[in-house]
Amino acid sequence: MDNATDILRRTLIAAAAAFVANGALAQGFTGKLTATGGVSTVEGAGGGGLTPWALITGYGTDRQIGGNAHYTAVRTNDYALATGGVALGLFDRVELSAAKQRFDTRDVLIPISPALKGYKLEQDTFGLKVRLVGDAIYDQDRPLPQIAFGLQHKRNRDDTVIPFLNSALGGGIRTRGTDFYLSATKLYLEPGILANGTLRFTKANQYGLLGFGGPDGDRYRPEFEFSLAYLVRPDLAVGVEGRTKRGRLANPALNLREQMAYDVFLAWFPSKHTSLTLAYVDLGQIVGALTNDRRQRGWYASLQAGF
Amino acid sequence: MPLSLPPLPWRSVPAAMLAALLVVAATPTLHAQPGQPPLDEAALAPYGGYRGLGMMTERFVERVTKNPRIGHFFKDVEADRLAALLTEQFCAVLGGGCRYTGKSMREAHEGMKVRQADFNALAEDLQAAMTEAGYPQWAQRRLVARLAPMQREIVE
Numbered sequence: 001m002d003n004a005t006d007i008l009r010r011t012l013i014a015a016a017a018a019f020v021a022n023g024a025l026a027q028g029f030t031g032k033l034t035a036t037g038g039v040s041t042v043e044g045a046g047g048g049g050l051t052p053w054a055l056i057t058g059y060g061t062d063r064q065i066g067g068n069a070h071y072t073a074v075r076t077n078d079y080a081l082a083t084g085g086v087a088l089g090l091f092d093r094v095e096l097s098a099a100k101q102r103f104d105t106r107d108v109l110i111p112i113s114p115a116l117k118g119y120k121l122e123q124d125t126f127g128l129k130v131r132l133v134g135d136a137i138y139d140q141d142r143p144l145p146q147i148a149f150g151l152q153h154k155r156n157r158d159d160t161v162i163p164f165l166n167s168a169l170g171g172g173i174r175t176r177g178t179d180f181y182l183s184a185t186k187l188y189l190e191p192g193i194l195a196n197g198t199l200r201f202t203k204a205n206q207y208g209l210l211g212f213g214g215p216d217g218d219r220y221r222p223e224f225e226f227s228l229a230y231l232v233r234p235d236l237a238v239g240v241e242g243r244t245k246r247g248r249l250a251n252p253a254l255n256l257r258e259q260m261a262y263d264v265f266l267a268w269f270p271s272k273h274t275s276l277t278l279a280y281v282d283l284g285q286i287v288g289a290l291t292n293d294r295r296q297r298g299w300y301a302s303l304q305a306g307f
Numbered sequence: 308m309p310l311s312l313p314p315l316p317w318r319s320v321p322a323a324m325l326a327a328l329l330v331v332a333a334t335p336t337l338h339a340q341p342g343q344p345p346l347d348e349a350a351l352a353p354y355g356g357y358r359g360l361g362m363m364t365e366r367f368v369e370r371v372t373k374n375p376r377i378g379h380f381f382k383d384v385e386a387d388r389l390a391a392l393l394t395e396q397f398c399a400v401l402g403g404g405c406r407y408t409g410k411s412m413r414e415a416h417e418g419m420k421v422r423q424a425d426f427n428a429l430a431e432d433l434q435a436a437m438t439e440a441g442y443p444q445w446a447q448r449r450l451v452a453r454l455a456p457m458q459r460e461i462v463e
């Protein structure tokens with residue numbers, strides 16, 4: 001819990017810094033339509049909760065800088081995840097992000113060693129996103145979506161679980177990896193629908209929390225992600241997301257099989273500076289043998305503040 | 308989605324409905340201006356008809372001219388003329404049957420150095436004016452969606 005509090009504290013400091021910067025920029029600021037700033041993913045990029053969108057985070061226009069800080073908490077049957085991060089949108093063209101994840105294994109690892117009660121896997125993610133073509137907001141008369149290219153460099157700081165898996169499975173799991181993705185986002189303003197598809201090339205096992213690659217190889221594999229949202233009101237969106245996950249780790253004794261992750265979310269934008277997202281998530285199995293082979297279902301809450 | 312009407316005491320609702328029916332039945336098709344094609348009343352109904360659209364647009368122009376961010380663009384502009392042209396244009400893009408008689412968007416805004424943020428500020432004023440007029444969300448989104456692509460001709 002101390003760790004989570006620490007992330008929260010740092011996130012709040014970042015948010016405060018964002019507000020100060022906002023004051024300085026207030027003269028030149030009038031942003032995009034509310035809600036088109038999106039929310040923050042668990043990996044820090046702007047988008048839905050699970051998957052990045054082609055939109056550049058924040059409400060900055062082509063001549064402005066936008067940015068935000070977020071804190072996200074996820075609690076499933078057997079695990080808890082806390083993520084804090086900051087993101088900067090530059091001239092509605094480039095997005096930079098940094099996020100820290102703390103994945104609390106709670107009681108899951110006790111059968112391996114009682115000392116691992118409450119063990120937390122930590123991972124840092126640095127993201128870059130560049131808008132390539134299209135404009136999701138203004139291109140209402142064209143079929144072309146807004147398309148962006150992104151990368152996420154992840155550094156897993158774990159020194160316990162990944163070495164254990166390497167010795168159990170025969171090595172090959174790395175602690176660092178870089179995902180590449182293409183996202184296409186289309187906003188249908190008239191019916192109030194936002195659709196996003198993301199093609200990700202990754203080596204990650206469970207988002208990288210269980211490292212990258214494995215004994216069977218170190219090749220990139222494609223994964224597909226989608227978001228579909230409906231704008232109920234200008235300040236309220238509901239939607240679903242899905243994300244395929246086919247990590248390569250295989251071990252009959254541990255059951256490391258991954259499954260597709262889903263969520264159903266409600267995002268509320270009380271102002272252009274804040275958003276609150278609540279979701280019901282199903283992350284699929286995570287180390288099934290130690291968690292009764294059940295899918296990890298639970299709640300997701302995320303608070304974002306920015307300018 | 309229902310049109311927002313001013314709240315009525317429930318007893319007077321049937322009477323008001325009857326009155327509305329009579330008015331609708333008795334009103335001949337309104338013309339925007341002489342020389343304009345006939346209006347498509349159904350397309351304009353969510354906007355309070357051509358008259359309602361015109362009133363909303365006047366309030367919108369008022370907001371824009373008072374907006375500290377973009378008001379200066381309009382200081383030498385004749386508000387009534389602008390509101391009339393905008394009403395025509397809104398009616399046309401909504402499929403209301405009007406013919407827009409003003410300049411093209413590129414011509415009208417050339418050299419003004421309108422920026423993205425100015426455009427968005429104006430769009431926000433429009434949304435505020437539509438909310439004030441009681442337009443339903445979907446009707447607001449329809450007009451905004453049809454104007455959004457003009458950004459390419461207006462913003463430098």
Ligand code: HEM
Pocket residue numbers: 377380381384385389392393396408409410411415416421425426427429454455457458461
């Ligand atoms: C979707 C957005 C917009 C639409 C639909 C629109 C539409 C129009 C129309 C129909 C006219 C009259 C053209 C004529 O005189 O024949 C006009 C003029 C004008 N617009 Fe816009 N406009 C938009 C955005 C803007 C913005 C963002 C600004 C500046 C902040 C702006 C500033 C002006 C000014 C100053 C005039 C008067 C020009 C003159 O009388 O010479 N407009 N606009």
